[in-house]
Amino acid sequence: MPRPTIPDRANTILRHARELILAKGYDNTTMAEIARRTGISKGAVYLDFPSKEALLDALLARSVRALAAAVRARVEAAAAPVPLSALYRYALEALLADELMLAFYTSDAGVLGSYVRGKGPARYGPRMDWLTGHLAELRDAGLIRADVDVEAAATVLGVFAIGLVHASATVGPLSPDRLRSAIDALADLIATGWETGDPAASGDRARHAHLRLIEALDRQVGSPPETPEETT
Amino acid sequence: MPRPTIPDRANTILRHARELILAKGYDNTTMAEIARRTGISKGAVYLDFPSKEALLDALLARSVRALAAAVRARVEAAAAPVPLSALYRYALEALLADELMLAFYTSDAGVLGSYVRGKGPARYGPRMDWLTGHLAELRDAGLIRADVDVEAAATVLGVFAIGLVHASATVGPLSPDRLRSAIDALADLIATGWETGDPAASGDRARHAHLRLIEALDRQVGSPPETPEETT
Incomplete structure (x- = not known):
C-alpha cells in the first residue's frame, strides 16, 4: 500500500532537519522545531520518523x-x-x-x-x-x-x-x-x-x-x- | 592531618575491587560486594571512594x-x-x-x-x-x-x-x-x-x-x- 506522497515529505523533513542540525547542533534540535520548519505537525514528522534517532539514522544513511x-x-x-x-x-x-x-x-x-x-x-x-x-x-x-x-x-x-x-x-x-x-x-x-x-x-x-x-x-x-x- | 591507616585500607579495597571486576566485570560489581569482600562496611568503602567511578578512577590511575x-x-x-x-x-x-x-x-x-x-x-x-x-x-x-x-x-x-x-x-x-x-x-x-x-x-x-x-x-x-x- 505505497503512499506516494510520503517519500517527498520524508525528504523535505530530512532537508529541514539537516539544516537545523547544521545551524544549532543535533542536541539542540527538537522534533517540534523540525516540524515547524517543515510546515507540518509534529505528529506528521513522527509518522515518518518515530524518533529523533530514526531521523538521524536516515540522515547518516543518506550521507x-x-x-x-x-x-x-x-x-x-x-x-x-x-x-x-x-x-x-x-x-x-x-x-x-x-x-x-x-x-x-x-x-x-x-x-x-x-x-x-x-x-x-x-x-x-x-x-x-x-x-x-x-x-x-x-x-x-x-x-x-x-x-x-x-x-x-x-x-x-x-x-x-x-x-x-x-x-x-x-x-x-x-x-x-x-x-x-x-x-x-x-x-x-x-x-x-x-x-x-x-x-x-x-x-x-x-x-x-x-x-x-x-x-x-x-x-x-x-x-x-x-x-x-x-x-x- | 594524615590518617596512617587509610592508605592501607584503600589499597585493600582496591585489591578486592580489582579481583571482583576481573571475575564479574565492572558493571556487575557493586560497592556492597566490594565492602563485603574487604570485610568492612559499605560506609567505610565510601569514606575512601565516594563512588564506584572514584574507585575505577583509582584503579585505572594505578594501572x-x-x-x-x-x-x-x-x-x-x-x-x-x-x-x-x-x-x-x-x-x-x-x-x-x-x-x-x-x-x-x-x-x-x-x-x-x-x-x-x-x-x-x-x-x-x-x-x-x-x-x-x-x-x-x-x-x-x-x-x-x-x-x-x-x-x-x-x-x-x-x-x-x-x-x-x-x-x-x-x-x-x-x-x-x-x-x-x-x-x-x-x-x-x-x-x-x-x-x-x-x-x-x-x-x-x-x-x-x-x-x-x-x-x-x-x-x-x-x-x-x-x-x-x-x-x-
Whole structure:
C-alpha cells in the first residue's frame, strides 16, 4: 500500500532537519522545531520518523550512501589500479565534502559516538570482516604486499575509523584541516608500509574488491525514502 | 592531618575491587560486594571512594602509573636510542601484562569508553599536545624523519589510541592476540613510514623526550594512596 506522497515529505523533513542540525547542533534540535520548519505537525514528522534517532539514522544513511556513491564513481573512473591509500583519500574527500558528516566528525558534541555505540557490534562487526576480506583481495590482486597480515591491517584501519568517530569528544574539536592531515598521514603510512606500488597489479581485481566493499556498506545502511532525482 | 591507616585500607579495597571486576566485570560489581569482600562496611568503602567511578578512577590511575613505570624502566635500561615504534611496543607489552587493562581493552562492556567520555578533553586534550611535542623532540633528535608533519602524526596516534578504547564495544570483543597484532602492525607502519633508523640519532635527546612524556602522563593521573612496596 505505497503512499506516494510520503517519500517527498520524508525528504523535505530530512532537508529541514539537516539544516537545523547544521545551524544549532543535533542536541539542540527538537522534533517540534523540525516540524515547524517543515510546515507540518509534529505528529506528521513522527509518522515518518518515530524518533529523533530514526531521523538521524536516515540522515547518516543518506550521507553514507552519498559517500559510497562518490567513492564508487572515482573507482569506476580510474584508469590505473586504485591502491588502498587512494581509496582512503577518495573517502576523505567525500567526507570533507559532506557538511553534516564533517560537522559530526569535527564537533565535540559526541553525536556520532553515541550513534555508533547505539548500533554496536551488530553493525560494525561485519564491517571489520568485510575490511579484512577487502585487504585479502587487494593482496591477491598484487596491490598489498604478500607479507602483510590482513587481519591486523584491517584492525588498524577499523580502530582508526572508530577513533575518528570519538576523537572530537575526547580531545576537543578537530579542525577539518587536522582531520584531513591525519587521514592523509595514515594514507601515506599505508602506501609506504603495505602497498607494493606494483604497476603490474591487477586493476580489474582491485576494482572488483573495492566495489564489493562499497556495495556491502551501501546495502547495510539500507534504502530510506529518496526523491527520484536523488536515487539516480 | 594524615590518617596512617587509610592508605592501607584503600589499597585493600582496591585489591578486592580489582579481583571482583576481573571475575564479574565492572558493571556487575557493586560497592556492597566490594565492602563485603574487604570485610568492612559499605560506609567505610565510601569514606575512601565516594563512588564506584572514584574507585575505577583509582584503579585505572594505578594501572597507568604501573604502565608508565614499566615503559620508563625499559627506556632507562636501553643502550641504543629508543625509536617511537619501540616505545609503542614497550607500552603494548605493559598493557598486555596488566590483567585489568587488558580486560577493559578486550571486553565489549564499554567500561573504558564511558570512562574516557567522562574525562573528556580536559584530560585527553593535553595528552594530544604532549604527543605532538614528543614527536617534535624525536624529530629533532634525528629519530623521526624531518619531513613528517608531527601534528598530523600525533593525531594519527591519538585517534588510534581513542579507537582502541572503543573498539571492543564497537566491533565486538577483540582478543588479546588481535589487540597485539594491531598495535604491532601500527608500530611497523611507524617504523617504516616515519622513522629514520639513523644509528647516529641522539639517544640522550630521545630518552629525555620519552621520559618527559611518561612523566607528564604519570603526573596527570595523580598519586592516590599506595602501599610502600608499591611506590618503590
